[in-house]
Amino acid sequence: MKAKSHREFTKLAFDLLENEIGNYSLFHCKEAVAEDCANVDRQTDLEFVNVDGDLDNPHADDGFFTDDDEAHKVEVALSITGQEPESLTTFNHFIDIRKGGGIYDDFDGYSYNRGSGHKNQNEQIGGVGIDQLIHWWFNDEYVHVPGRKWYKDCSPSVAMYSFYWDKNNYSSVAEEAKSRFPLAKNTGQTGKGVPYSVFMPVDNMARFWYWIFKRNRSVNAIGYIMHALQDASIPHHAAGCSGNWHQSYETKLDERTTSFVNDASFKSQIRTYYNRWNGEDNNPPTSLSRNDFNKIPKINWRVEWFVTWMAINAYKSYHEVYNNFNNGLTINNDNLMELTAKSVALCMLVINDLSCKESSMNFKPKSLRVVRRGNIWAIIAQVGSRQSSIARFTSNSNAEFALELIKHYEMDKKCWISKQFSYFLSHDKAPGAEIRIGPVGGGYRNKPFLPNEQYFTMDTNNLKVHTVQNTMNENRYIIGDDDHHYFDFDKNLHDALLALEKIKYFKFNTFHWVGNSNNPEMVFMTRKISMTRINPPLNFLLRRRSVHVIG
Numbered sequence: 363m364k365a366k367s368h369r370e371f372t373k374l375a376f377d378l379l380e381n382e383i384g385n386y387s388l389f390h391c392k393e394a395v396a397e398d399c400a401n402v403d404r405q406t407d408l409e410f411v412n413v414d415g416d417l418d419n420p421h422a423d424d425g426f427f428t429d430d431d432e433a434h435k436v437e438v439a440l441s442i443t444g445q446e447p448e449s450l451t452t453f454n455h456f457i458d459i460r461k462g463g464g465i466y467d468d469f470d471g472y473s474y475n476r477g478s479g480h481k482n483q484n485e486q487i488g489g490v491g492i493d494q495l496i497h498w499w500f501n502d503e504y505v506h507v508p509g510r511k512w513y514k515d516c517s518p519s520v521a522m523y524s525f526y527w528d529k530n531n532y533s534s535v536a537e538e539a540k541s542r543f544p545l546a547k548n549t550g551q552t553g554k555g556v557p558y559s560v561f562m563p564v565d566n567m568a569r570f571w572y573w574i575f576k577r578n579r580s581v582n583a584i585g586y587i588m589h590a591l592q593d594a595s596i597p598h599h600a601a602g603c604s605g606n607w608h609q610s611y612e613t614k615l616d617e618r619t620t621s622f623v624n625d626a627s628f629k630s631q632i633r634t635y636y637n638r639w640n641g642e643d644n645n646p647p648t649s650l651s652r653n654d655f656n657k658i659p660k661i662n663w664r665v666e667w668f669v670t671w672m673a674i675n676a677y678k679s680y681h682e683v684y685n686n687f688n689n690g691l692t693i694n695n696d697n698l699m700e701l702t703a704k705s706v707a708l709c710m711l712v713i714n715d716l717s718c719k720e721s722s723m724n725f726k727p728k729s730l731r732v733v734r735r736g737n738i739w740a741i742i743a744q745v746g747s748r749q750s751s752i753a754r755f756t757s758n759s760n761a762e763f764a765l766e767l768i769k770h771y772e773m774d775k776k777c778w779i780s781k782q783f784s785y786f787l788s789h790d791k792a793p794g795a796e797i798r799i800g801p802v803g804g805g806y807r808n809k810p811f812l813p814n815e816q817y818f819t820m821d822t823n824n825l826k827v828h829t830v831q832n833t834m835n836e837n838r839y840i841i842g843d844d845d846h847h848y849f850d851f852d853k854n855l856h857d858a859l860l861a862l863e864k865i866k867y868f869k870f871n872t873f874h875w876v877g878n879s880n881n882p883e884m885v886f887m888t889r890k891i892s893m894t895r896i897n898p899p900l901n902f903l904l905r906r907r908s909v910h911v912i913g
């Protein structure tokens with residue numbers, strides 16, 4: 363799929379999900395994820411080595427008289443005239459459903475000779491198939507993978523997308539990689555080089571990045587998952603071939619992208635899929651076969667099944683709708699829409715799954731009261747027949763002041779991500795401003811601060827999750843800017859990243875607290891309009907510089 367399609371369909375998934383479920387924390391990442399998704403095709407994480415003479419170190423210049431092997435991660439010969447060189451990473455964006463069961467995975471990635479690349483090449487230049495041309499070009503090249511001589515992290519994608527333990531035929535990434543990617547000679551030979559290589563399947567890419575996201579909520583992982591789901595909706599990617607009008611097909615889709623994303627029936631088709639699939643499967647698959655196009659994907663399917671299922675459907679179209687491209691390419695618009703709609707709906711399921719789930723409590727500010735229990739004064743909400751504590755204080759005056767603030771800002775909901783982090787909302791928005799209708803028209807304006815209110819401004823755009831080290835030299839995660847820390851998450855990186863998502867989503871820019879700033883008894887955030895900067899008290903200064911920044 364081309365960059366614009368990747369970008370626009372990703373944005374559409376975010377927008378439609380907002381229509382379905384309302385606020386969700388990842389929404390503020392829409393633009394970034396769409397851009398990442400488009401850039402996945404430009405990664406330089408797969409390296410080929412062009413063999414010249416005998417094998418030698420492709421990363422060293424061996425002098426004027428020797429034939430040097432040359433390593434490269436992009437290839438000009440693959441690019442369409444006038445465009446930037448194609449990145450070799452795209453060889454990992456196929457899943458060969460046409461071949462059937464894989465050698466290295468349930469379904470393998472692209473392979474010319476050990477997969478479907480050499481079969482049925484209808485699109486030709488001068489009587490030679492496109493895939494054949496590409497692999498004639500690369501027949502004196504090999505993929506530089508772990509386990510090979512002179513390897514220094516040249517092809518990280520091979521290590522990342524290997525799940526060699528699934529089939530248990532190899533005992534390490536390197537062992538599997540050496541079998542997948544045979545060495546080459548300086549001329550093309552049977553069984554050697556790129557034409558006999560079996561690239562990583564695109565569902566493995568989704569599986570790897572899903573795991574990365576689950577481990578540390580790195581937002582840049584999401585773009586890869588979206589990309590995999592989208593590429594799997596292209597019939598050629600599922601049939602394991604570069605030719606048969608693959609480029610023309612994607613160009614046509616690219617040209618229709620804008621009209622698709624504005625098409626009401628296209629969007630309602632996506633919503634129908636999403637709602638049909640947004641439930642649990644009592645019997646989720648443990649494997650998928652080429653005939654499983656009729657299975658209904660559900661939210662508890664693993665992300666690699668989503669990609670594989672998408673590809674099974676795309677391959678069905680390759681075979682049935684396009685008759686294996688035996689008669690050239692005539693786009694079937696209904697089918698193009700259907701495949702694309704399925705991939706966007708799957709993207710929505712994944713974004714929803716990855717979005718933050720938090721607990722919250724609604725209350726009526728008027729129902730709140732301060733109750734004393736021993737040396738603790740608590741603000742208690744009456745929610746139905748139950749009483750719940752909103753905040754606890756060491757003095758009656760702090761509790762009463764906090765209650766005044768809650769009422770002043772009309773806060774009616776408390777949300778928790780963890781013990782360390784909670785925030786208040788007013789009518790599901792950040793508290794702080796209000797609409798005022800004045801004699802010369804209405805507008806937003808800040809609610810005034812109460813006398814003795816304690817607060818400072820936060821530079822929201824510069825907030826990050828930092829790692830700092832505690833006295834035991836263990837990593838601790840905090841949210842702060844370059845000079846201050848505002849929230850401490852101890853060892854819980856996941857919660858810190860969730861909290862940062864929330865702060866950015868609601869655009870909180872003012873930090874308020876009640877009690878002593880060294881040990882506040884209640885913290886809440888508001889969003890004020892055009893505030894002059896108020897610096898935090900000294901105890902929010904970062905005493906030790908953060909060691910590194912996460913997101």
Ligand SMILES: [Zn+2]
Nearest residue numbers: 363596599612
């Ligand atoms: Zn493609």
Ligand SMILES: [Zn+2]
Nearest residue numbers: 363403455593
């Ligand atoms: Zn791609």
